[in-house]
Amino acid sequence: MTSPHRSKSIRKIAAIVAVGALVAAGCSEGGGDSGSTGETAGSIKVVMAQYSDATQPFWEKAVSDFEDANPDINVDLQVIDWNTLLEQVPTWTQTRSFPDVLNFNAYSQFAASDLLHPVSDVADQALQDDLVDSLVPNGELDGTAYGIPFIASVRSLGYNEDILKEINAKPPTTWAELEDVAKKATDAGYTGYCLPLGAEESQAEFSLWAWSNGGGWQDDSGQWTIDSDANVQALDFLRKLTLDDQVTEPNPGKTNRTDGCWESFAQGDVAMTAIMPLGTFQTSFMTDSGVKWGSTAFPRANANIPEFTLGVTDYLMAFDKPGNTEPVQKFLSFVYEKNRYLDFIKAEGFLPTTDSASQAMADDPIAGPGIDLLPSAQFYPATDPAWNQVQKAVQTQLGTAMESDADPASVLGTLQQTAESAN
Numbered sequence: 001m002t003s004p005h006r007s008k009s010i011r012k013i014a015a016i017v018a019v020g021a022l023v024a025a026g027c028s029e030g031g032g033d034s035g036s037t038g039e040t041a042g043s044i045k046v047v048m049a050q051y052s053d054a055t056q057p058f059w060e061k062a063v064s065d066f067e068d069a070n071p072d073i074n075v076d077l078q079v080i081d082w083n084t085l086l087e088q089v090p091t092w093t094q095t096r097s098f099p100d101v102l103n104f105n106a107y108s109q110f111a112a113s114d115l116l117h118p119v120s121d122v123a124d125q126a127l128q129d130d131l132v133d134s135l136v137p138n139g140e141l142d143g144t145a146y147g148i149p150f151i152a153s154v155r156s157l158g159y160n161e162d163i164l165k166e167i168n169a170k171p172p173t174t175w176a177e178l179e180d181v182a183k184k185a186t187d188a189g190y191t192g193y194c195l196p197l198g199a200e201e202s203q204a205e206f207s208l209w210a211w212s213n214g215g216g217w218q219d220d221s222g223q224w225t226i227d228s229d230a231n232v233q234a235l236d237f238l239r240k241l242t243l244d245d246q247v248t249e250p251n252p253g254k255t256n257r258t259d260g261c262w263e264s265f266a267q268g269d270v271a272m273t274a275i276m277p278l279g280t281f282q283t284s285f286m287t288d289s290g291v292k293w294g295s296t297a298f299p300r301a302n303a304n305i306p307e308f309t310l311g312v313t314d315y316l317m318a319f320d321k322p323g324n325t326e327p328v329q330k331f332l333s334f335v336y337e338k339n340r341y342l343d344f345i346k347a348e349g350f351l352p353t354t355d356s357a358s359q360a361m362a363d364d365p366i367a368g369p370g371i372d373l374l375p376s377a378q379f380y381p382a383t384d385p386a387w388n389q390v391q392k393a394v395q396t397q398l399g400t401a402m403e404s405d406a407d408p409a410s411v412l413g414t415l416q417q418t419a420e421s422a423n
Contacts, residue, residue, distance in 0.1 A: 043074040044327050045099040049314065050081045051151075052283045054347040062344075066334050073327045083200065090392070098319040100328055105382075107139065107147035107317045112385035117318040119145035122329045127336050130354040134375045138313055138382055147315035147382075148332070149353035151279075151345065154373050155208060155310040157299060158265060158275035161292040163190055167271075171296045175212070175237060178272065178299045182247035185271035192247030194261035194273040195238060197399040201257045203380065203391050206398055207310050208274055209234040211378055213301040217390075218381045224423075226390075227409065227416040233301075235401050235408035242402050253399025258284070266291060274298065276312075278349040278366050311377025313353065386422035393418045 048059050056079045063075045078099075080088065085104070092098050098115065110116050119128065119139065131149055139147030157178075159171050164181065167188050172178040182192025196205050210216050215230030225231070242248045249255055249264070261273040262281055266289040275281045277295045286293065297307040316335075318328045335341065338356045345352045345361070351370045352358050361367045381387050393415055401411040 042072075042323060042327055043076060044101065044324055044331060045076045045078075046101040046331065047078050047080060047085075047099040048103040049085055049105075050079050051280050051348045051350075054283065055079055058344055058347060062335065062340065066331060069334070070327075070330055073330065075331065086392075086395075100319055100321060100324045101331065102317050102319065103150060103314060104317065105312070105314045106388045106391065107315050108141050108383055108385045109388035110317065110319070111141040111144075111146035115319055116146045117320045117325065117328070119148055121325055122318040122332055123148055124329060124333050127333060127354075130336070130356050132353050132355060132358060132374065134377075135313055135353050138379050139315055141383055141385065147313075147317050149313050150316045151314050151348065151350040152353050152374060153276040153279045153312045153350055154370050154377055155204065155274055155276055155312070156295040156297060157272060158277070158281070158293055158295050159272045160190075160265070160268065160270065161294055162268075163188070163271045171294065172272075172299045173297070174299050174303060175301050179241065179245065179247070182241065182272065183245060186245075186247045191249050191264065191270045192245075192272065193241060194255070194264055194270045195242065195248040195252035195402075196255045196257040196261045196273070197238075197252045197402060198254050198256040198260065199395045199399070201395070202398045203394045204310060204312065205257070205274055206234070206394065207378075207380065208298050209238060211308055211310070212298055212305060213237075214305055216378075218384070222381075222384065224386075224390075224416055224419040226419055227412040231412055232409050235412065237301075239402060239406075239408060243404060251402070253402040265293070277370060278351075280349070282366075283347075283349045309373050309377045311374060311379050313379065313382075384423070386419055389422040390415065390419045 046063070048055065050056065059077055059079055063077045067073065067075060089104065093109075107116065135149040135152060136145060139145050139149055157171065163185055164171065167181070167184040169181045169184055172181050178193065184192075186192040196202065207217070210231045213230045213234045215225065215228050215234060217224065217226060219225050238252070242252055249260070255261060258280070261270065262275070262285045264270045265273050265275070266285040268291050275295060297309070300307070316332065318324070318332070336354065338354075338360070341352070341354065342357050342360055345357060351367060351374060352361060358371050362371060380391070397411060397415060400406055401408045
């Protein structure tokens with residue numbers, strides 16, 4: 001799944017660690033002024049995240065087509081699975097050996113270190129005008145856009161319709177209802193709620209529970225609130241589901257979203273879990289599953305808390321290297337051409353981040369409702385440069401709160417210290 005792409009020439013990236021080795025004439029390692037010479041000839045390195053089995057074939061064709069249309073620009077492409085990508089980015093950060101274009105879920109730390117081109121330098125005006133307005137601020141640092149929204153998704157509660165019918169239950173709207181349904185499903189021999197607090201994406205899972213209790217990562221002024229009472233209460237409730245009620249899988253702290261909860265849900269073993277109603281969940285797990293499933297707004301601690309959705313945006317970002325401005329701009333314009341971008345979004349099952357693609361998919365029975373939700377979605381505090389470090393700490397540490405002798409307040413307190421010290 002992580003094999004590198006061989007384009008129309010014999011170029012090939014031999015290993016993931018070679019992403020930082022620049023072979024293009026006029027390009028150098030590390031950040032700095034773009035130093036554009038006005039020439040587009042050269043080579044750019046492009047690293048894209050792998051979302052499904054469709055990702056690699058799409059980019060292979062896109063790069064081949066781009067090189068045919070731009071014979072003076074060579075593209076060294078690598079498609080990397082998310083777990084490997086999350087491990088590799090810190091190495092690039094330490095060595096300042098970045099690709100020219102990166103598809104990733106965080107940008108602000110790079111922008112704060114003056115490593116990125118502003119979007120206005122590498123995205124033509126037509127592309128800038130086409131981006132969905134509500135997503136643009138999430139790519140900004142101090143009022144300047146550095147992350148170009150590439151794909152979006154929303155999250156909700158997924159449930160197995162047959163299991164709920166078997167136990168005579170309805171989709172829950174509150175925590176108390178979820179606990180009751182999970183107990184009944186567990187008594188019937190299923191996992192009541194699959195809780196992925198492992199390293200893959202525990203920050204997403206905990207966001208849902210924190211926000212559904214009126215908590216969150218930061219307050220309105222941008223101050224970190226990771227160890228707030230509301231967040232501690234949310235973690236206590238998850239411990240109750242796990243340790244007291246025993247309605248989750250045995251080890252949530254080491255369970256990942258995809259190869260843990262989503263895979264088990266697709267096999268019919270799980271009554272409920274947090275999902276994206278489309279995207280990787282649908283394309284990689286549910287297409288051939290046979291499980292009848294539905295989704296609904298994520299349950300809240302009480303009915304006074306308004307319904308919400310977690311919005312997740314991945315970005316394209318361009319690292320600032322001498323001479324790469326024009327070839328990068330040409331590449332990005334090519335990628336976001338309406339029909340080509342629609343092909344990617346539809347193949348991967350995500351929500352589009354451009355107005356033109358959103359209008360084209362407005363009547364889609366699955367994507368349409370998700371598109372409608374995006375303007376009111378809540379997002380990670382990705383505009384804070386500390387978020388990169390906080391997210392990694394959450395992914396590696398939050399799951400320890402599910403251990404029987406753990407102190408949730410202490411775990412969240414450590415994460416709070418990480419956030420404050422990173423600012």
